[in-house]
Amino acid sequence: MAEFEREREMPAPAEQVFAVAADVDRLNRWLPGMITVHPAEPPGLDVDVHDPDGDREAPGVLGARRDQLRLEWGRRGSGDYTGWLQVSSAERGTSYATLHLSFHGDQPANHGGHPAEEVERRLGEALDQLAELVAAG
Structure with a gap:
């Protein structure tokens, strides 16, 4: 297992x-990869994620705990x-966003090297893009 944060x-x-x-119309603008969102049962959202290299598609689920x-x-x-x-809230009208990913099983990111470095890079890019979206209003 590998954890990235x-x-x-x-x-x-x-x-x-x-x-x-949490705006489903903006997920593609800050998360890496191409994201397609569908309503799901039980309540939540089904998401199809195409990795940024276009190699894989993975069906997923996304949930928001607004409270x-x-x-x-x-x-x-x-x-x-x-x-x-x-x-989470911070001082002077700012906040912090923490992005965490966990990989289990025999995935490339679990073995370190370039795949793990790529995950780290994409985490930073995702948070930078989210900050740009927030600043743009």
């Missing part, structure tokens, strides 16, 4: 950052990949 200060209050992050300012996701029917975004 990045935190970044955001230029707005936590509730505003979460509203942008906790938290998004959670993973692969449908498999525990080999999960992730979450937690937004």
